[in-house]
Structures are given as structure tokens and as C-alpha cells.
Amino acid sequence: MKRICVVDDDPIAIYGLKKTLSAISKDIEVVSYSNGKQAFDSIAPTIQMQGHGIPDCILIDLNMPVMDGWQLIDRLTKLPGFKRLSTIKLFIVTSSISTEDKQRAASYDEVQGYITKPFKKEVIEPLFAESES
């Protein structure tokens, strides 16, 4: 069972993602958070503890209240345990097509990809196929 975290303040986007992911595989557990802080508070301890509940993949929206996607990425990747967990994959899933955002995303080694909404099943699917291999 793969554990996928979706961080997005838009419930419709979470709904769409869940639908798309469940269409890809039945063997996926989707956990969603409505902003970066919520996600960090929940995910960070699992990374630090190196224990149960570490996500395989985190899909992060950029524009969110309280803590935005960039802040979340910064804080997660700075966690001491993060680098040791090479299994966690970070993806940005956003409706922003700004070059500035794309360039910034490319500057993080830890970010595996930049997916623009609306995300298509064909785009998401190979990511998981790769992670399975």
C-alpha cells in the first residue's frame, strides 16, 4: 500500500486528485491536508521518528494559506531525517505556470517534478510506475 499525501487548500483539487489516483491503483492510500502547516505538523514527526506513516510521495500545491508550498518544502527538506529517507518523493502540483515558479522548483534537488493543473491521469500515472520500479 502506497501512502500519498496531498497538500492543497482547494477541496475540489483534492477530490480530483483522489479520484485520479484511485483510478490508477487500488493499492494507494491518500491523506490530504488543507495547508502546509497542517501537513508539516503531521508528516514531520514521522520523518524524525523514522517510523510508521512516512509517506511515499507528497503532492504539494504552492499557493496555500497559513504555510504555502515553498515554506513546506523548505521545512521538510531541512529536517535532519529527510535526506536519509531517499524514498520520499516530492511533487509540486499547481495551477501556476509561471516561469519563476518553475525555475525555483528546479532549484530543489528534492523536488521530483512540477505538475500543472489540471493534472491528467497520463501525467500522474508514470510517476508511480517509476516509484514502483
Add this chain to the structure above:
Amino acid sequence: MNSEVSSSALSNNLYHQLLEKNLAGYWDWNIASNTQYLSPRFKTMLGYEPFELDNHPDTWKKLIYEEDLDRAFNAFAKHVETKGEYPYDLLVRYHHKSGKCVFIQCTGFVTSWDKKGAPMRMIGTHVDVSDSVELQKETEKSVERFESLIEESDLGIWEWELHRNSHWMTGSLFQSFKAEQQKTTNKLEEFIRLRVGSDCQERISASIQKCKDESSPFTTVVKIKTRTGGFLWHEVKGKLVTEESRKVLILTFNECHENMELRREAEFNAFLFSEAGRMTGVGGWYVNFENDTLYWSDQVKKIHGVPDDYVPNLEIGINFYHPDDRAMVSNSITQAVVSKAGFEFEARLVRVDGKTVWVHSIGTVVRNANDDVIGIRGVFQDIQAFKDREHKLEQSSTLLKSQNLRLLNFTHIVSHNLRAHSSNFEMIMDVMNSETVSGEIAEQRDMLTAVSQSLSETIQDLNTIVDIQSNESLVVEPLNLKPVIERNRDLLQAELTRVQSIIQIEIDSDLVVLANKSYLNSVIQNLLTNAIKYRKLNEQLHLKVTATIEKDTIEIHIEDNGIGIDLDLHGTKMFGLYKRFTNRENSKGVGLFMTKGQVEAMGGEIRVESTPGSGSKFHIKLQKG
């Protein structure tokens, strides 16, 4: 001998002594006996001792110049013929013993006649006038030389002896006038009337009149007509010379056309400078290091707020500057002197009335023949008005920038939010489409899907445009051009194969451009896609991508044999937003607008050549990497 008798007869004569010792030789010719006494003075005049020459009528004939002999005979014949009325008095030349020429004034008269009226005896004197003849000849030569000099120079001299109303003039200036106006009485008046420019006539006539009446010398400048009909400026000086009872008005005419023209030009330039200076607030200044003086033009004084009669000096000059600017001003000038170059600065000046104004000063050093710096001069401008405008412009610019930024942020937010909604819309449609429905619902769902897709595309375009326009920190990097083109060709390979096109890429593999990777991909992709879209449907598409190197740039050329564009018709809006030049379904009119925006955002340029029906050629110029 008769001659001795004659000699003894006169020996006691006082006259004899006077003549013989001081003035002249004399002779006594007894025509009847054909004897002649020649006094010793005559002989010494010719360089002989008295005993060396015989007292004989033939003696003088041997010594006189042969050319003058006839004149002597003729004069004698005439004297005799007129019974002494015609004086025997002539200047003749004699050979001196040393070979030189002696001029002798020979005067004589017949003292006795016979009954038939034939001359019996004749006496006369010989006076050596060589000195005065030489002098006269010298004088004549000098006058000749002087006249020829005058003729050759541009100088003209006019002498008018008032008492006798006689005129003498020399110089080429009067040559033709002299010939034409032989008989004119009022020669000078006539000359003025005929030869002096009409606007100068009154002035010179008045000066001459005053000179005549009050003996006051004058100098004036008049135009004199040339033989070719033009005018040349002449400086005329006049003065009245009084010699005993003679009054002579002397006028000199000196051609000064070039000087005058230069002077007029200089006056004109000075006028221009002062007027231009007045209008633009520019003045001139000069620092003379040789005597440590400082000159300011009126305009410079005006800028400083000092009166026109103010005399500036070097020490005070610097104190007019704002205390914070003095060091900079002083350094600029010192540097200019040391480097023998120039300077330019803008500084604040505190006027006499306490007002601070901005001035712009430009200067260059002045060097003498030894290349030593002897001064520094330049222009000085009040630029307060410019500064005020600049300040206002800066304020407007800041305001505009902040308004622009707010507008951009707004556009950004709107376009981003719109996109979030449209992508949700599209995504929901995707979810719905995975369900099986039929009938009218299915049709409506298809329509909704189409609307959703169009909305998404439009909003995506809008986002892209906003992104290009607002991206100030675009990253450009050196990119190897050939692989970029090939990659884009590969991405479109399926489509290129489908339409059976031929694509040639002829680019050197070592060409590197400075570009943003995603923008460059987008530009190439868009132009290749356009070529496919706007191909001729009845002809195979030929695409050719080449590149040329210029100094600092590389130009990429993408050429097709498609339908082309009528640039006369669409040239100006070619790269505009939502401009469509065909009715093809898949033409949205955004691509070229974005492409241009992307090329320009990378600091490049894009242009197109096209012939309807023959194809298009796009040129993208980018910086060399």
C-alpha cells in the same frame, strides 16, 4: 698762345677764383681763331691734372659722350640762329678718366658777333651736377619702385592737393578709374559715387569733409566695387597734411575684406553665442593661468546672480559652489590640468541671492606652443529647469512603476485564480467523463467538456502572457543550439511524419546561445508548429532551420514553403495579440505574440519575411553564449 692771353686777362678776376675754386669750370672759345681755353676745374672734374688736357676746341669733343655730342651742336646752332635768344644750356655726359660718367651742366653764350652776324667769341661754364642727377635718378627709381609695389599690393594711395585741386593716385584700385576719369574735376567725389558701395558713400564723404575742414584724421571701412562687379571691404584712412601753404589730403585704401568678413563672422558668432546663451542659459568662462584671472560671460554672471560689471576672481569662483560640491569641482579642474584634458561635472551653485541652482560645466585646457597648460575654458549652463523636470519625471516614473506593479500583481492574481478554477472545471469534467452516460446528458457533457477545454486554454495563454510580461528575473544560460532544435523536432516528429514533411537542420554543433531553456523551446516549438499548421495542403512541407553568426549574436532562421503571410496587409500586427491571419480552426492568434514576448524577454529580436503563396522565413536573433 691765345689761351694764355685769355687766362692772364681773367686771372685777377674775382669771378675766376670763385668759379674755379668752388663751383664750376669755365671755358672761353675764340671762334674766329678756333682756340679755346678750358679752365683747370673742368679738367679736374673729369679726373685729369690740368696739364694732361690741351686747351683746344677739340678736347671736349673727345671727352663728351658721343650720344650727347649732337645735342650740344644742335643747341649751339639754335643759340646762334636765334642770335642768342635760345639759351645754350644743356646737361651732357662726359667720360671721367676712371671711366665713370660725369654729368655736366654746360651753359654758355656768344659774347661777340661779326658784322655778318656770325659768332666771334663764346664763353660758358661747366658745373658738375652728377650728384644731383644721381640723386634724382635714385628718387625716380624709388618712386618707380614704390609705385610698382603699390600696384602689386592691395594698397591704394590718393593725394589731393586742395589748393591746386590736383589729384595723384596710385594702386591697382584706381587703375581703371584713372583711365576713365581723366577729365573729371571732382575726381574724389566721382570715385566715391562710382566705386564706393552706396551704403558707405555718405559715411566716407562726411569723414573726408570733416578731415578737410577740421584737419581731423579718420579711419573707416567701406565697400569698394571690384572690376568683376563684386565688393571688397577696404579700410580707408585719411589725414590732412599741411606743407607751408600747401594742404594735401592723403587717403590710403587698404583691402581688408577677409578681416572684415572674419570680423563680421566673429560678430555674428558672438551674437549667436550670446543669443543662444540667453535662451538656453549657457555662458562661457576662461581661467587664465598666466595672469591668474578669471573671465565670465554675462550669462555666467547672470547664473551666479552677480551684476554685469562684476569682476570675478579665482579665489571667489570656487566659493560659489555648494560646500558639499567644492572638493569635487576643485578635483575635476585639477585633474583636467594635470592630464591636460577636459572635465565635465554637474554641481550645485549658491547664487548671491542665496538660491541654490544646479549647473553643468564643461571645460578643456588651453595650451601654448610648448604644450604647457596656460588656461582652461569652457561653457557653463544653468540646468535647474532640467533638474526640476528630471525630478518630476522620476516621481512620475516611480508612481508609474508602483501602479504598474500593482496592476501586474492584480493581473497575476486574477489570471492565477481563474486558472485554478478552470483547471478544477476541467478536472471535474475528466472525472465525469470517466462515468458512462448516454443520451442528451452525454451530449451536454461533451459540450461542457469543450467549453472547459477552451476556457482552460484561453486562461493558460493569459497566464503565459502575464508570466512573460512580468518576469523580470528571467534566467538565461548558454545553450547549445543544435540539440535544442533537434529536441523540438523530435517532439513534433509524429506530426511531421503525419503530414509527410521534410525538415533540414543545418546548424554547426558548436553554436551556443544565451537563452532561457523553456522560452527557447517554446519559441522553436511554436514556430515549427505554425509551419505545420500553415503548410500548403496540396504540397509537401519543406522546413529548413539554419543559423548565422554575427559579432555578438546568433540568428536562427526557420524557413518554410507554406501559405505565407501578406506582410503589406498584416506586417504591423503580425506579432500582435489575438491576430489571426487564416481561418484555419486551430489558429488562436496567441502564439506569435507569446513568441515575440519570449524572444524579447531573453534580450533578442524576432522578424519575419514572407511572400503569400511561397512561404515564410522567421529570424530570431539571440545573444551569443
